[in-house]
Amino acid sequence: MSNQNQCVRGADVLVNAHLNRGVGFSAEARDRLGLRGLLPPAVSSAENQVARALALIDSRPDPLGKYLELDAIRAADENLFFKLLIEHTDRFMPIVYTPTVGEVCQKFSHIYRFPRGLFVSYEDRGRVEELVANCPQEEVDVIVVTDGQRILGLGDLGMNGMGIPMGKLSLYTACAGIDPARTLPVTIDVGTNTEAYLNDPLYLGLRRERVTGDEYFALVDEFIQAARRRWPKVLIQFEDFGNHNAFELLRRYQDKILCFNDDIQGTAAVALTGVYSAVRVTKKPLAEQTFLFLGAGEAATGIANLIVDALVDEGMDRAEALKHCCLFDSKGLVTAARTGLAENKQPFAHELPECRTFLEAVRAVRPTGIVGVAAQPKAFDAAVLREMAAINERPIIFALSNPTSRAECDAETAYRETDGRALFASGSPFAPVELNGRTFVPRQGNNSYVFPGLGLGAVFAQAEWMPTGMFLAAARTLAETVSEEDLERGSLYPSLSEVRDVSMKIGVAIAEYAYEHGLARNERPADLEAAVKAFMYMPE
Ligand SMILES: NC(=O)C1=CN([C@@H]2O[C@H](COP(=O)(O)OP(=O)(O)OC[C@H]3O[C@@H](n4cnc5c(N)ncnc54)[C@H](O)[C@@H]3O)[C@@H](O)[C@H]2O)C=CC1
Numbered sequence: 294m295s296n297q298n299q300c301v302r303g304a305d306v307l308v309n310a311h312l313n314r315g316v317g318f319s320a321e322a323r324d325r326l327g328l329r330g331l332l333p334p335a336v337s338s339a340e341n342q343v344a345r346a347l348a349l350i351d352s353r354p355d356p357l358g359k360y361l362e363l364d365a366i367r368a369a370d371e372n373l374f375f376k377l378l379i380e381h382t383d384r385f386m387p388i389v390y391t392p393t394v395g396e397v398c399q400k401f402s403h404i405y406r407f408p409r410g411l412f413v414s415y416e417d418r419g420r421v422e423e424l425v426a427n428c429p430q431e432e433v434d435v436i437v438v439t440d441g442q443r444i445l446g447l448g449d450l451g452m453n454g455m456g457i458p459m460g461k462l463s464l465y466t467a468c469a470g471i472d473p474a475r476t477l478p479v480t481i482d483v484g485t486n487t488e489a490y491l492n493d494p495l496y497l498g499l500r501r502e503r504v505t506g507d508e509y510f511a512l513v514d515e516f517i518q519a520a521r522r523r524w525p526k527v528l529i530q531f532e533d534f535g536n537h538n539a540f541e542l543l544r545r546y547q548d549k550i551l552c553f554n555d556d557i558q559g560t561a562a563v564a565l566t567g568v569y570s571a572v573r574v575t576k577k578p579l580a581e582q583t584f585l586f587l588g589a590g591e592a593a594t595g596i597a598n599l600i601v602d603a604l605v606d607e608g609m610d611r612a613e614a615l616k617h618c619c620l621f622d623s624k625g626l627v628t629a630a631r632t633g634l635a636e637n638k639q640p641f642a643h644e645l646p647e648c649r650t651f652l653e654a655v656r657a658v659r660p661t662g663i664v665g666v667a668a669q670p671k672a673f674d675a676a677v678l679r680e681m682a683a684i685n686e687r688p689i690i691f692a693l694s695n696p697t698s699r700a701e702c703d704a705e706t707a708y709r710e711t712d713g714r715a716l717f718a719s720g721s722p723f724a725p726v727e728l729n730g731r732t733f734v735p736r737q738g739n740n741s742y743v744f745p746g747l748g749l750g751a752v753f754a755q756a757e758w759m760p761t762g763m764f765l766a767a768a769r770t771l772a773e774t775v776s777e778e779d780l781e782r783g784s785l786y787p788s789l790s791e792v793r794d795v796s797m798k799i800g801v802a803i804a805e806y807a808y809e810h811g812l813a814r815n816e817r818p819a820d821l822e823a824a825v826k827a828f829m830y831m832p833e
């Protein structure tokens with residue numbers, strides 16, 4: 294607790310979510326803080342508080358209702374909220390994160406109740422420093438910022454996209470122990486091109502079409518500079534920006550400040566882990582794998598580039614490595630004959646026949662794995678899955694688009710259409726599948742397995758910036774946490790119940806990378822693991 298917080302007393306404590314422990318305050322704390330009489334007389338144990346909260350949440354049958362209960366708990370007592378999230382990660386992650394967070398964003402203006410984070414509107418250009426100064430946080434370790442243009446696979450949600458930085462930062466704390474008082478969700482509101490919001494009287498964002506070009510980049514830069522002036526060591530995570538801006542912002546800031554793009558780089562690391570797990574099962578090395586991506590945007594080319602980096606790291610020539618990844622976008626298979634290709638797709642434009650359907654492309658490329666990152670629901674249909682099963686003994690099937698409504702296929706379909714041979718992962722969670730007397734436990738190929746640990750390590754070592762090597766290190770560290778028992782159940786990732794330990798290990802690997810490569814701004818502690826563990830916030 295900071296000195297400033299130690300001065301807070303009486304009712305002010307009870308309306309401060311960082312400090313409030315509600316009916317959990319002991320008799321001694323109630324006297325010390327001037328709370329006697331302001332709370333019901335009985336003191337609740339931690340177990341009691343959790344039980345009361347769980348009953349309240351369970352009284353809401355629908356996921357959005359559960360989200361609203363959790364959100365209200367958070368607004369009143371952050372300690373209790375994170376206790377719930379940490380003790381019941383499996384149960385509440387689908388509520389505070391995908392898929393429910395998608396619905397939360399779509400309805401954000403209708404369910405808005407509690408102030409949180411920073412809204413930087415285009416109307417505030419020229420005075421963003423003042424907005425940043427208004428933030429109550431004395432210190433900020435991690436900012437997650439969006440402009441709401443590509444929220445999951447749901448499209449342009451404008452200011453409503455704020456649910457995503459809020460959700461991601463909840464995971465930073467729950468999964469990697471970043472102090473919640475030192476996190477800041479940010480939305481840069483430059484308008485929206487979604488007509489329904491512009492016509493919705495309850496919409497809380499700027500009512501205008503999106504600002505683009507120089508004015509757009511000037512506003513984002515004004516925010517970044519203001520944030521870094523106030524918090525010079527802050528990590529900035531770019532999240533769910535529209536494709537062109539996402540690549541351009543990464544190009545501008547990647548090697549200059551402590552930042553990364555989660556959709557491009559975090560996703561790449563988690564997908565590569567899934568690939569490493571899959572090749573342990575197929576016993577065919579990475580060098581013998583070929584991937585066909587449905588989609589050719591941030592996630593697709595982020596993943597493809599990291600696979601190429603991993604192959605080059607194993608000794609393969611880069612030109613050869615590029616041939617191991619092929620892209621299929623809204624116009625069909627990306628080939629050398631295509632003109633006007635975006636820069637990120639060009640390295641993957643190979644000499645291949647023209648294919649208009651994904652099934653044709655599967656037949657032409659004969660991939661060992663397909664990766665769905667185009668938000669095209671059910672695109673991995675029975676014909677595609679059967680073709681993959683005909684080409685491969687153990688086909689790799691990653692349906693990574695979010696939320697569940699945008700998944701390329703569900704787990705049951707993936708296993709059923711491949712006679713249980715698919716090595717499957719999905720962006721949003723699916724329940725275990727029973728097939729032919731076996732139980733498959735699919736897990737999430739979601740960047741949530743890596744961004745919390747990446748951020749933890751970068752913040753711990755106060756890294757200057759985050760090179761590609763860090764994302765490779767994160768993928769390899771995560772892969773080491775996948776056990777033989779996991780693989781036997783069809784799980785390419787560890788259980789969510791282990792996620793804090795997993796994030797800690799990734800954090801240590803990233804911090805170590807920063808120390809070894811001269812990127813850290815502090816001294817390496819003698820016992821790095823112990824120091825990282827001690828750094829991690831844990832609710833009381
Ligand atoms: N599991 C995870 O951790 C992550 C999942 N994603 C998901 O991936 C999806 C895409 O995200 P981004 O790559 O950032 O978006 P993006 O907008 O950068 O890329 C989308 C791509 O899909 C292609 N596309 C659109 N319609 C298509 C069609 N009918 N057939 C083939 N391709 C088509 C577009 O040409 C574009 O290349 C979203 O649903 C998002 O939720 C994104 C990041 C992380």
Ligand SMILES: CC(=O)C(=O)O
Nearest residue numbers: 445533556695739740
């Ligand atoms: C998981 C994530 O970052 C996305 O779907 O955009």
Ligand SMILES: [Mg+2]
Nearest residue numbers: 532533555556
């Ligand atoms: Mg994202």
